[in-house]
Amino acid sequence: MVELSPPALDSVFHALADPTRRAMLRSLAAGERNIGELAAPHAMSLAAASKHVKVLERAGLVRRRIMGRSHLCRIETRPLAAADDWLRFYQRLWSRSFDALDDILCEEPAPSARSDGESS
Numbered sequence: 001m002v003e004l005s006p007p008a009l010d011s012v013f014h015a016l017a018d019p020t021r022r023a024m025l026r027s028l029a030a031g032e033r034n035i036g037e038l039a040a041p042h043a044m045s046l047a048a049a050s051k052h053v054k055v056l057e058r059a060g061l062v063r064r065r066i067m068g069r070s071h072l073c074r075i076e077t078r079p080l081a082a083a084d085d086w087l088r089f090y091q092r093l094w095s096r097s098f099d100a101l102d103d104i105l106c107e108e109p110a111p112s113a114r115s116d117g118e119s120s
Contacts, residue, residue: 008060009086012079015059020044021052025061028075035071 015021024038039049053073056062060079065072 008079009082011059012061012083015055015061016083018052018055021056024049024052024056024073025075028062028073032072032074035073038073 016025020042023041027033027038027041035046035049035053038053039046042049050071053062053064053071056073057064061076062073063076065074
């Protein structure tokens, strides 16, 4: 199991809370991108895109390297694995709760249908 300290996990969820940053990560899943490529689908300035990338970097989700004037970004999956581990705990909890509810519902007899039109 991959583990991150609570503050690190908090920064991952904070970074993932923004739809633009999630879209940037999805783009980076296909390969390395420069800041301009990350900004383009969102019609935002390079400065605004760079701010989003900085949040992703602080969370450990992105690594940036500089080649000349280009800032190239790539995804880092380890923090995502830690977030997934954290979420899976709650997924198992929910699954057990739904399984228990299913067991209860399957044990209850179905209400009998009255054919004579009388109500109780």
